[in-house]
Amino acid sequence: MSRVAALILPLALCGCAGFQNALGGDGGEGANFVRLFVLFTAVCTFMYLLVMAGLFAAVLRRRRNADELTVDTGKHHESAPLVTRALAAWAILIGIGLMALTVASFFTDRSNAAITRDPQLSVKVTGNQWWWDVQYSFADTSKSIRTANELHLPVGVRAEVTLESNDVIHSFWIPNLAGKQDLIPGRVTDIQLVPRKTGLYRGQCAEFCGVQHAHMALDVTVESKAEFLRWAAAQLQPAPAPRTPLELAGYRYITTRECSVCHNLSGTPASASVGPDLTHFASRRSIAAGTLPMNKGNLYGWVADPQSQKPGTKMPTIGLSPDELHAVVAYLQRLK
């Protein structure tokens, strides 16, 4: 089916990266989308070609030259019977087409709703200007994982994502897996994800939410159940202890100075929840909700001056001395 879509939309071929692609169809709802989209595109293309055929025939039809200057008047109420019949046929055709599409849409919607009975995994995602707070809760209530700007999902497992917002309206959208769902302050919404293929995907906020709306992405990893459990087990660990004097200096700075006002590192004195949880920060793929890829250079740039990397972010540019910067980055890199 998706090959058909690619044929209809040849330009889609020019970007086959596909990790943030509505035509990816890598989740239950995403696959339904692709099927329905192909159906709609086919029907709409047919109708379009019909209209165009009529239009060009009407304009280019051969006519006797002598007619050119005469005016046809007064017969507007009594159209030729042929025209009346064509009009009726056209109305019926539109009606049937719409009916078919509406029914297809309803059934797809129902199938989307049915995909997700009995969720096996529950995740709570809270939107913030401009990052995602992600919490996993398990049957064992003593265990819970808190991370940010990343979502790990085991393949084939029905996950229910509960959505809330701490500030303005955001919209949760991982196009390969499913459609979008708004996060609205004062309301709790939810969306069900059933990933069908392992891989790395990307989600992005889809409702304008302020200055850095463009930099509010979510790294999604769909992995095997075993890998997911390994990841979860690692996430349940407290923040790794510093091993070198430099890391220790960074640890001290982060847990006692400005950083600890907003961030949490489990097992350390830093336990605020204003900003993203940093406990296993270095294990993520990107910095600051997809603003920069995770690497040492970008970490330096981000910690030294977040405001120039993501202007308007709530993280202030503190003005660390070079020694402090080296130490902070060293410890952040330790947070695997």
Added chain:
Amino acid sequence: MTSALEKAKAPPAKVPRDGPRLTGDKLHARLSATWERPRGFIGWLSSVDHKDIGRRYIVAALVFLALGGALAVAMRLQLSRPQNDLIGAARYNEIFTMHGTTMMFLFAVPVMQGMQIYLTPLMVGTRAVAFPRLTAFSLWTYIAGGCLLWIAFLLNVGPDIGWFAYPPLSGPQYGVGKRPDIWAQMVTFTEVAALAVAVSLTATILKQRAPGMTLARMPIFVWATLVTSLMVIFSMPSVALASSFLLSDRLVGTHFYNPAERGDALLWQHLFWFFGHPEVYIIFLPATGFVSEIVATFSRRSIIAYPIVVLSLVATGILAFGLWVHHMFATGLPRVGYSFFTAASMSVSIPTGLQIFAWIATMWTGRPRMQVPLLYVIAFIITFVIGGLTGVMIAAVPLDLQLHDTYFIVAHFHYVLIGGAVFPLLGAITYWFPKATGRMMSEALGKISFWMIFLGFQLAFFPMHISGLLGMPRRVYTYPAGMGLELPNLLSSIGGLVVALAVLLFVINMLASVRRGRLAPANPWDGTSLEWATTSPPPSYNFAHIPVVDSQSPLWDGKGELAVVHGLRVEERELLLTTVMSATPDVRDPSAHPSPWPVIAAAALTVMFVGSIFSPWAVLFGTVPLAIALTAWFWPKTKEPTLEPSIS
């Protein structure tokens, strides 16, 4: 009582009227003396002539189009490559907010209303709109609102919340400074203006049609005007309420949209889209009116299936009020309710499809002349149908949940609004330009700019469908490389520049033709509706004698000869009112004289509205100058009563 009756029976006083004994140049001189606006700048400001008002509306709207278009070019430059840093995040957000707000509130609706104000009295065969001063007042209110927005933008306090300004982002906590207040108050200005125009046009159409112009003989454009005016009257109060709630949340601490105090953020979306969706049709239906007129004239035959086209207009106008939730499919409302809105949204394509059939069939059975206005109509059909069909796609909940708020939507609504409204508008400007200015626009320049606009548009907006499917959300100031978005965005940017140049060329054509265009006769295209019966440009009083109509295409059926009625006074501004359904002569009615008070009242209103951005007390104290202006505006003139027999 008895004396009044006796007086009425007495022979009519000697008031000069138009008629067989008063005609030609002598009539022209006397009617001009009555209907011309006073000289000088004050006279210019005082004008209540619908042609002046309409022209000013159109010119102002085109200025805003140019400004909004410049912003579009800026956005396309920023998005021409990934991670571009030409324009920063905050500035970009202001720019797209200004672009959307300007195009929707300051260009699209006003330009359509400007065309309607200009054309409606001419097409129904009367001398003025029903409420000339109210119409003048609306013009100045609209211009004040537009200036407020743009001056704020230039002073760097322009709104940055998107053109639909969802709270809480626009609310007191997250909308910083006065930016959202300026946006909300600009909305109030334009709502007041639009409502005033709508009321005036509705009354004009219902009561001032030429004798014999029954509802079933009205030009389709007049039908479209009637339907959109009624839609304005029913939809605009909703957004005026919404923006007033927002302002009071921000200014006096009400909590309409604050969930923490049992308000509801979604209330805004319901109120806004209850207006916002009809607004799209308020822009689109006049365009279908343009298309119907142009198709008939250039195919040289009356439109096919006139009753179906009219019923389609009315049906679209009614259905438009049952669709608003399709803007909110992602908010998590109950799914059963969504199904209703899916079906309702899809059903809009039935009347629209029938109209398209009627236009194509009219061309099929007629003899189309390929001149610029008709070219725009053909471009309209080619382009708009794509937008309509993508509209069918996003009416389906499962598709919309993916496509909503992506560039696919950006593509969709530009196909609908540019393809569906701007193309017909450009055709209509070319079509009625000779009527308004007395000169033709250059056909050669017109064709060049037509092809540039048409092809540039497809290049700019078709790739946006692709970038949306590839996962590009709208309203992002930048996007990462490697997602496949580079090529579609580059193509869009190139196309955008072509469109900008083409629109510039169109405007140059207009400006050059005003001065040096070929002189136009009264009926240069051999059209059939009444506006072509008077000179180009029309005199201040529109028609020397009020025409009488006995068919839907009066100029064609009468072979250029029109029956007229006599008997309107020439020393006084007087109109002939007719009955609502059958347009039989009813009464003669005086029409308002030029007055500076509408513009003064608009200024007082501006002071009050702008002041209320800063203090709630402005609402209280601002009413004083406004009340003074309105009192002077409505001050009754003392005049000798003349008891004359009425026309029957």
